[in-house]
Amino acid sequence: MRSAFSPLTIAVNVTVLLLVILWTIPTAGLFISSIRDKDQLARSGWWTSLATSKQQLIARSDNPDLQTERDGAYILEGKLFDDAEGNVSAFGWRSQEPSTFKPGELAEMKDGKTLIVETDGSYRFSSPEPWTGKRGKRLFYTTNVPPRFTLDNYREVLNSEGIGKSFINTLTVTIPATIIPILIAAFAAYALSWMQFPGRALLIAVVVGLLVVPLQMSLIPLLKFYNSIGTILGVPAKTYVGIWLAHTGFGLPLAIYLLRNYISGLPREIMESARVDGATDFDIFRKIILPLSFPALASFSIFQFLWVWNDLLVATVFLGNSEEQLVLTGRLREMLGSRGGNWEILTASAFITIIVPIIVFFSLQRYLVRGLLAGSVKGG
């Protein structure tokens, strides 16, 4: 046997460790950022979040139109910190020399202008001429920022950004769209496995073929179909029932395929002895097939759950973008456009959208893996 400390073993361990870090760091960064104070989040990388680090920061004074005139000097003053936390250890007025001056020192700028910053973060620009320009003046300072963690970001997105509502919408879409296909697919899979009828092989081939039909083919015809159904019946075209059925239809090929693979592998003897005892196909299905197929049913449910929860395309096309019906993925996508720079909102919202699938994933991973293997390895 190979020794436990051979160079190869060490190399393998280190490489895997690096890969694991590479794969988990994006999600970890998102989570850490989502619980950071939003000012800190915007100013420093999340990897610095634990350090009471010296940070070199940039601030802008108030707009020049807020300047006041005192004794012939034009003053722009204010505070760097909103809540009196933090202390300035150095400052400067040029990006080349961001920390030349100690707090309390008077920094001479060009044309007789001056800047002074105190330890508590209050600053004062002074100039013999009025300050011009649309934006405030830049100043550079170094400060010790203690790490601050908070759940405020979550509070905000759940209450005022509509994530709470979208969470319920997503649940509303996901639960029925996961459960309804199972029963339909299970009956079909049983018929395709254990009942004799003409065209069975053809049907199986059709199901296998449908597995890879791109969703894009279905979108326009179904959108037209839903619209005309809506007009004929006088109901809205974009309803929850519509999307439940759409997800059911799109999920069926995989459901039938997975369940058929599993059900056709069950031992023939069980079914034959049941039949000798006078059981009908319906009895066999209900009393033998369903209980025995639990692992396959669980695999498919997890697939379908993850797929429906994470879906954006079907929800956008068949449920629409109205405030009332927007699902989590749709809301998140909208925020990426409208709140692109507000990372405290984006990270917290994203974490809320991914936490449920991740919990499902870690608790039911076994079934997911089994389903993947049943669906893929057999094809090879």
Place this chain on the structure above:
Amino acid sequence: MTQLLQAFLFMTVGVGLCAAYFWGANFLLDRIYPGRGVPADVAAVNLTRSAIIRPWLFLGPALLLLGLYLIYPVFYSLYLSFMDRNGTNYVGVSNYLWMFNDSEFRESFLNNLLWLFVVPSMSTIFGLVIATMTDRIWWGNIAKSLIFMPMAISFVGASVIWKFIYDYRGEGEQQIGLLNAVVQAFGGTAEAWITLPFWNSLFLMAILIWIQTGFAMVILSAALRGISEETIEAAVIDGASPIQVFFKIMIPQIWGTIAVVWTTITILVLKVFDIVLAMTNGQWDTQVLANMMFDWMFRGGGDFGRGAAIAVFIMILVIPIMIWNIRNANAEMEGR
């Protein structure tokens, strides 16, 4: 809350209806063609008849839904691709002519080709390497679980995660995006990566590779375990190095599984849409076919003819894999 109750109610009603259908249809069939309580010759005829009908009762709802949601749309999309924007007038092949002359379409197609080359190959290679290595260490299952995890994350969620990594702050400000921080740590200059043509497509592909590597790893890991120990031992005795064992003994034995992983990811790549929509919406030369199709469904009130033509094009790219899958499935069924 009422909404959730409604959903729950619908679910109960839906499942109840399904159950009632299957049970009721089955019951009716037994009533119409009773197999018991009738003379033996009638019973025999009845049993044969019900055996002919019953499979279709079981298959009915599934066939109906498959037909409505997948089969009929394929043909209707094909039909619409020869019609004008509202699907009312026949316009011949002009949608296709427009498509092949459209610069955005050509850009999307080239991008898709790049996606088709990069994502399946990188995911498979990473998956294979990780699967091989994790099988040799005691904490391999934990490692696998963590690498597999992105699979549970939606494309939009992953887009947020990675957009944060690619984030760019103006010059002079501290970079909060990990990529720029790393680049700066190595002495480079920060860039707005998402807006750099060509490279930005690769950055979008990285997201999908991040998600799909876990899938490739799980499947390939199972295949690797199926390799017979004897072949490896024999090679080791003959003096093969670990690298030789890997490339000459292990890889050839799992070739079929590699092909399955590759084609599965290929199909996924052809349909990739969410990532591009969320990250760039096709700006800065990142457009792909699926997003362009989605765009034409709604752009300027929607042009169904052009949208359908792009969908048909995607479908045509999928067909070879579809045929290959069906042939494999048939071969497997005959072998059983």
